[in-house]
Amino acid sequence: MDIFEILTSAAFWAAAIRIASPLIFATMGELICERAGVLNLGIEGIMVAGAFAGWIAVYMGLPLWGGVAVAFATGMMLGALHGLLSVPFGLSQHVVGIGLTLLATSLTFYTYRVVLPEVSSPPKITAFQPYPIPGLSEIPGLGSAFFTQTPLTYAAFALVALVAFVLYRTPLGLAVRAAGESPAAVAAQGLSVTAIRMGAVIVGSGFMAVGGAFLTLSAFDSFFFDMVNGRGWICIALVVFGAWKPGKAMLGAILFAAFDALQIRLQQTPIGALVPYQLFLMMPYLLSILALVLMSRRAEVPAALMVPFNKGER
Amino acid sequence: MTGPHDQKAQPVLRLSNITKRFGALTANDDVSFDLARGEVIALLGENGAGKTTLMNILFGQYTADAGTVEVFGEVLPPGNPRAALDAGVGMVHQHFTLAGNLTVWENIVLGTERLGALRLDAKAAKARIADLSRRFHLAVDPAAKVGRLTVGERQRVEILKALYREARILILDEPTAVLTPQESEALFKTLREAVGQGLSVVFISHKLHEVMAISDRTIVLRHGRLVAERATAETSREELAALMVGGKVSAPKIEARPAGPALLRLAGVSTKGEGRAPGLRAVDLTLHAGQITGLAGVSGNGQKALSDLISGLVAPASGQFEIVGEPVGDWSPRRALARGIGRIPEDRHRTGTIADFDLTENAVLETYAQDFARHGWMRWGAARAQAESLIATYDVRCPGPETRIRLLSGGNMQKLILGRVLETAPRIILANQPVRGLDIGAVNYVHGRLAEAREEGAAVLLISEDLDEIMTLSDVIHVMSEGRLSPGFTRGTMRAEALGQWMAGEGFGRVADAS
Numbered sequence: 001m002d003i004f005e006i007l008t009s010a011a012f013w014a015a016a017i018r019i020a021s022p023l024i025f026a027t028m029g030e031l032i033c034e035r036a037g038v039l040n041l042g043i044e045g046i047m048v049a050g051a052f053a054g055w056i057a058v059y060m061g062l063p064l065w066g067g068v069a070v071a072f073a074t075g076m077m078l079g080a081l082h083g084l085l086s087v088p089f090g091l092s093q094h095v096v097g098i099g100l101t102l103l104a105t106s107l108t109f110y111t112y113r114v115v116l117p118e119v120s121s122p123p124k125i126t127a128f129q130p131y132p133i134p135g136l137s138e139i140p141g142l143g144s145a146f147f148t149q150t151p152l153t154y155a156a157f158a159l160v161a162l163v164a165f166v167l168y169r170t171p172l173g174l175a176v177r178a179a180g181e182s183p184a185a186v187a188a189q190g191l192s193v194t195a196i197r198m199g200a201v202i203v204g205s206g207f208m209a210v211g212g213a214f215l216t217l218s219a220f221d222s223f224f225f226d227m228v229n230g231r232g233w234i235c236i237a238l239v240v241f242g243a244w245k246p247g248k249a250m251l252g253a254i255l256f257a258a259f260d261a262l263q264i265r266l267q268q269t270p271i272g273a274l275v276p277y278q279l280f281l282m283m284p285y286l287l288s289i290l291a292l293v294l295m296s297r298r299a300e301v302p303a304a305l306m307v308p309f310n311k312g313e314r
Numbered sequence: 315m316t317g318p319h320d321q322k323a324q325p326v327l328r329l330s331n332i333t334k335r336f337g338a339l340t341a342n343d344d345v346s347f348d349l350a351r352g353e354v355i356a357l358l359g360e361n362g363a364g365k366t367t368l369m370n371i372l373f374g375q376y377t378a379d380a381g382t383v384e385v386f387g388e389v390l391p392p393g394n395p396r397a398a399l400d401a402g403v404g405m406v407h408q409h410f411t412l413a414g415n416l417t418v419w420e421n422i423v424l425g426t427e428r429l430g431a432l433r434l435d436a437k438a439a440k441a442r443i444a445d446l447s448r449r450f451h452l453a454v455d456p457a458a459k460v461g462r463l464t465v466g467e468r469q470r471v472e473i474l475k476a477l478y479r480e481a482r483i484l485i486l487d488e489p490t491a492v493l494t495p496q497e498s499e500a501l502f503k504t505l506r507e508a509v510g511q512g513l514s515v516v517f518i519s520h521k522l523h524e525v526m527a528i529s530d531r532t533i534v535l536r537h538g539r540l541v542a543e544r545a546t547a548e549t550s551r552e553e554l555a556a557l558m559v560g561g562k563v564s565a566p567k568i569e570a571r572p573a574g575p576a577l578l579r580l581a582g583v584s585t586k587g588e589g590r591a592p593g594l595r596a597v598d599l600t601l602h603a604g605q606i607t608g609l610a611g612v613s614g615n616g617q618k619a620l621s622d623l624i625s626g627l628v629a630p631a632s633g634q635f636e637i638v639g640e641p642v643g644d645w646s647p648r649r650a651l652a653r654g655i656g657r658i659p660e661d662r663h664r665t666g667t668i669a670d671f672d673l674t675e676n677a678v679l680e681t682y683a684q685d686f687a688r689h690g691w692m693r694w695g696a697a698r699a700q701a702e703s704l705i706a707t708y709d710v711r712c713p714g715p716e717t718r719i720r721l722l723s724g725g726n727m728q729k730l731i732l733g734r735v736l737e738t739a740p741r742i743i744l745a746n747q748p749v750r751g752l753d754i755g756a757v758n759y760v761h762g763r764l765a766e767a768r769e770e771g772a773a774v775l776l777i778s779e780d781l782d783e784i785m786t787l788s789d790v791i792h793v794m795s796e797g798r799l800s801p802g803f804t805r806g807t808m809r810a811e812a813l814g815q816w817m818a819g820e821g822f823g824r825v826a827d828a829s
Contacts, residue, residue, distance in 0.1 A: 171427035171434055174416070178424050181413035187375075188411040189425025190396025300415050300461075 006265050013145035015264075017153060018219060020250075020257035022047075024156040025211030026235040027242070027249045028163045029075075029204040034239055035167065036200030037180035037304045041097025042082045043208050044232030045104030046075050050209025052108045055216035055223040056115060058125045064217055068152070071213035072206040078104055079205025083198040090308030101232070109225060127221040128152050152218040157250070159207065164246040176200055180302035183309035193309045208232070234288070241292050243299035255291065259284035324387075326351050326514050327372075327403075327483055332381035334367055334538075341367040342378070343538040349483065354505065354515040356529035356546065358522075358558055360753040361724075364538040365518045366408065369485050373405045374398040385483065399425075404476025408487040408518075410468050414461030419443055421460050422475050446477050449511075450504050465612070466497040473504065484508060485516045490524055494612050495781065495814035502528050520558070521782070522551045536560055559754045566762040568787060570805060574603025576639075577773040578624070578742050583633030585619050592616045592797035594623065596633065599792065599799055601742060601773035606764065607802070608788025609777040611817055616797035617777050618660070621746045624775065625657045626650030638741070651680055656740030658731055660747045660777070662724065666731045669720035673712060676719045677701040677734055700737075708733035709759070725756030732763055743767055746777040761787060781810050795819040 006012050033040040054071035085096045128150035137147035167173035175196050178186050183193040216223045242249025263280040325348035334342040341364045349355055359365045370376045372383050377393035385401040412421050423439045440456045452470040490498040519525055534542040534557045542557045578601040587593035601607050622628040626647035635642050637653045659665040667676045678686045678697045686697045701715035708729045749757040768774055778784050793800040793816035800816045
């Protein structure tokens with residue numbers, strides 16, 4: 001099978017969209033935080049916690065959408081902790097974020113052991129099943145690739161439209177963007193920078209957790225340690241790649257996912273037999289860095305990103 | 315403009331007994347005044363006199379320790395900008411509060427709509443902004459990104475922001491500090507229009523001619539206290555200046571004298587710009603011994619490029635650069651120092667000093683390796699002696715040489731920098747905004763020292779955005795615009811308006827055509 005064949009196959013694009021979905025959720029979450037001026041490095045840990053929380057909730061008997069809600073709530077709680085430390089207390093966002101990732105990851109593994117002390121291999125749940133959209137999924141060519149996905153994937157793409165709409169078409173979005181660019185301008189209008197930033201971090205963290213839950217509730221049907229595997233960090237890069245714009249960030253997520261889907265398939269080609277597979281695993285990251293360098297040089301970083309705001313300070 | 319007296323009955327704004335302390339400092343001490351409808355009040359005072367603090371209290375950004383603010387007879391709840399806005403108070407801050415990545419209309423609309431609203435009506439907002447721009451002569455494109463606007467345009471956006479919220483009282487904090495004379499004139503026109511339509515204005519300034527030009531009444535603050543209130547028509551610049559500083563003001567006298575030999579010469583020098591800041595474009599400049607050369611211009615027009623070039627941070631991309639007749643080869647800050655260039659940097663906090671170093675360390679920052687080290691070891695005793703000598707000679711008020719420099723006031727910090735430069739007896743002095751943010755006492759001190767250095771034969775390049783300062787001190791004046799340098803105008807041959815035209819970029823083309 002040569003590359004051209006891979007790139008035109010419906011199975012390849014279906015995989016790319018599936019791999020992109022959790023990245024899209026978490027990237028939108030991070031984008032909301034950063035647009036409001038807060039770099040959320042807790043993303044990796046929040047995704048781990050979300051993956052576990054959603055899965056264990058379903059395992060305990062909640063419906064799948066209940067699991068998504070539990071993951072979202074878990075993310076919001078962790079986001080509230082991040083927000084509290086980084087916004088009103090104004091602590092270093094790097095330190096708070098990395099600390100939160102370590103805390104959330106360890107807490108998740110600990111909870112796993114407490115809840116399932118005797119288990120050697122994690123139990124399975126019945127995950128979201130693909131739902132072909134009538135009509136669209138029957139479009140010849142790639143119709144089946146894009147429109148035979150799980151409902152959670154459709155939700156990811158709907159979220160991109162929602163985030164873009166809120167950011168660019170509502171007063172709330174305007175306030176969020178202004179808080180990340182010039183908090184003083186927001187305060188001068190009598191709006192609370194603290195409330196806007198806290199809100200953005202809490203909601204954004206909720207979406208990160210749903211990104212994690214996608215792995216356990218849709219992509220797979222169980223929870224493993226290390227299953228998030230650096231996806232959070234990729235999302236941080238995707239926000240930069242997308243120049244803090246939801247649509248561009250989504251395209252970045254799909255591009256990265258396509259590289260990932262491609263390398264898996266290339267491993268099975270004749271070349272794959274000759275080259276160590278680690279080289280293929282590296283490929284998406286390498287190409288991402290390259291794309292990042294090319295795409296993000298002229299990006300406009302939110303001017304007040306990582307700058308704490310203290311009211312009444314000169 | 316309506317006089318203040320006919321409508322005294324109903325003040326639109328009343329400040330009563332405002333007191334505000336920051337720790338041991340009393341920024342406002344029992345200040346009271348009224349503002350009438352259609353009146354322009356000038357709030358005059360030196361830096362640190364408490365003008366901005368007072369207005370921040372009025373606008374609800376600070377909470378007063380005592381006193382009340384009444385707008386249209388209603389007491390404003392303290393510490394609540396929203397309430398001030400809703401009551402019809404609009405404030406244009408000295409440092410603009412605009413988001414650069416948002417468009418003009420987005421910045422204006424920010425905060426006017428309910429956050430829960432589902433849509434922003436961009437069309438209606440833009441139409442209203444266009445209408446206001448026409449009525450108040452505030453030309454600006456509502457769809458432009460604020461980050462790409464000039465400073466003058468940004469100020470118009472700030473004023474539009476206030477008008478869009480139907481402000482009845484406009485507070486402008488040092489509005490002309492960043493404008494060309496023409497832009498200031500346009501601002502005054504807008505203010506007169508606003509007053510004509512029934513608005514009232516508080517105009518904060520320390521520039522006397524503006525206060526005389528625009529205000530009906532002048533209120534003078536000194537050390538946080540209201541020391542005088544005058545009908546502007548019945549006072550004079552001299553009286554106001556004396557009230558402001560609490561005594562007679564003595565600016566240094568500069569006597570005209572023949573120029574000495576050329577110490578620094580640039581011929582057709584260009585440099586690369588830095589990001590959006592322009593580089594130099596074929597600049598010709600000669601600095602003569604015993605002269606102060608003034609460089610006027612709106613900030614961001616290449617002053618930084620010129621200052622970076624002379625101080626050694628940037629090398630010329632093309633053209634000739636000579637110091638005392640010798641071309642400079644490899645160019646670096648260290649070489650600039652070695653060739654006798656003394657530097658008073660534009661930003662004394664960021665590049666002039668290291669905030670958390672003490673006075674001793676800051677005093678020897680430029681010379682520690684040559685003069686205060688032996689065999690690779692610092693001679694702290696000598697460095698401390700040097701710091702003590704600078705403190706005594708240059709009247710730096712501080713607890714001692716071991717004080718961290720961040721604790722000093724701007725004026726004292728600048729005196730230390732000045733001493734550090736002048737002690738090396740430089741042949742060429744680059745003074746970039748040497749008195750920005752200083753009070754009149756410190757300003758006169760710094761100017762006096764620069765004048766002395768001129769007497770002793772140094773070539774001084776004075777870069778400033780304050781035309782008054784340039785015109786008072788300089789033997790020769792150049793104007794910069796977009797990286798280009800105007801020809802030199804000798805003392806007394808140019809009026810402020812003419813310089814303002816050069817500052818706005820007019821005249822450069824003709825020179826290029828003629829040459």
